[in-house]
Amino acid sequence: MAILGTGAQAPMMSDDLYRRLCALIHDQTGLHFNETSRFFVEKRIEGRLAALQMASADEYYQYLRFDPDRSSEWDALIIAVTTNETYFMREERQLRCFQRDILPGLLGRPNGRHIRIWSAGCSSGEEPYSLAMLIKEAQSTRDAAVEIYATDINTRVLAKAREGVYTENSFRTTDQAFKEKWFTESGPGRWRVKDELRQGITFSRFNLFELERYSLLAPFDVIFCRNVIIYFDLEVKAKVVERFYDRIKPGGHLLLGHSESLISVTDKFKLVHLPTDLVYVKEGGA
Ligand SMILES: C[S@@+](CC[C@H](N)C(=O)[O-])C[C@H]1O[C@@H](n2cnc3c(N)ncnc32)[C@H](O)[C@@H]1O
CATH class of the missing domain: 3.40.50.150 (Vaccinia Virus protein VP39)
Structure with missing residues (x-):
């Protein structure tokens, strides 16, 4: 069991919750996130929690799955996790x-x-x-x-x-x-x-x-x-x-x-x- 020292930050979400969130995003969008994307995804979800004034990533997961108003949150999450790099006459x-x-x-x-x-x-x-x-x-x-x-x-x-x-x-x-x-x-x-x-x-x-x-x-x-x-x-x-x-x-x-x-x-x-x-x-x- 990991013991957190003074000043150490608790992980934002458990490994299991991270995997379930990635699976949910994958099922909705096809986007593939894994362990190497963890910092990126967690940062984006942290931003969503702050915007919604929501206390935990677990609550957020439930919200994405079951809330009757979840479709607007899906829009916001997709805006947060997609990479939109582009420019005129690319390639x-x-x-x-x-x-x-x-x-x-x-x-x-x-x-x-x-x-x-x-x-x-x-x-x-x-x-x-x-x-x-x-x-x-x-x-x-x-x-x-x-x-x-x-x-x-x-x-x-x-x-x-x-x-x-x-x-x-x-x-x-x-x-x-x-x-x-x-x-x-x-x-x-x-x-x-x-x-x-x-x-x-x-x-x-x-x-x-x-x-x-x-x-x-x-x-x-x-x-x-x-x-x-x-x-x-x-x-x-x-x-x-x-x-x-x-x-x-x-x-x-x-x-x-x-x-x-x-x-x-x-x-x-x-x-x-x-x-x-x-x-x-x-x-x-x-
Ligand atoms: C890096 S940009 C590429 C833009 C442009 N095609 C180019 O080559 O410059 C990738 C785009 O794919 C979009 N995208 C990712 N997953 C998608 C999906 N499941 N359906 C539709 N668009 C998606 C993203 O929102 C993003 O705008």
Whole structure:
């Protein structure tokens, strides 16, 4: 038995409670936390306890499970535990590959003038707005109808995405000309995305681990799910990617983040070498 010396702090929660909280978060969101994430998760939960003026983590666990008003607390907890790092033109080589090597192929199909793209785990919107810019820049898309469905589980980042106002951090890899072309200054160090980019983007809350919701979505030509599945364990990755497979049109593409792959997740997609990048393709297109 551990004996706490003078001044030593009692642990915030027992090992057992920590595991049960992680399991609860996992069941709701697919997010995988383990012993190495303990400091991070405990800090976030400490913040929630303070906000709710709640005395113990055990009480919080019961609240998350059983309280009739728990859904708003789930929103707050998800805001606290998700990692929302993103910026404009992130992994630009892949985005250019989409613009140069994938988009023209889509437009060249019979009935190709209507294109559906999903930015799954879009965070505060830099990814879908970057896609909208690339599409607008591509001459060939002039008379095409392109829909971008941009979703995230975190309601706070989605509100930011809808507002479309960004600070320097979001422009860390882009130059002044990029900013001036697509944004208007809306205050010191604040830039608002131009309305022409918002058209065609629908922001919506979608939890990728609500597996039954996918069947409500019309199929997509391209799914971007970048830097999201790294937060899932293998089993959740496999379930989510399986749903992506169902929701991608034959011949459609799945683009993951550069540190992510489908090795040991699924072999349903074909890994294709395009001139500037590697992408996953659902076979069977024209
Ligand atoms: C690191 S950001 C990636 C943003 C963007 N795709 C990029 O690559 O720059 C990961 C995003 O995935 C979201 N996310 C995590 N779990 C999710 C889930 N179960 N359903 C939907 N989004 C989720 C987080 O809220 C976060 O905004």
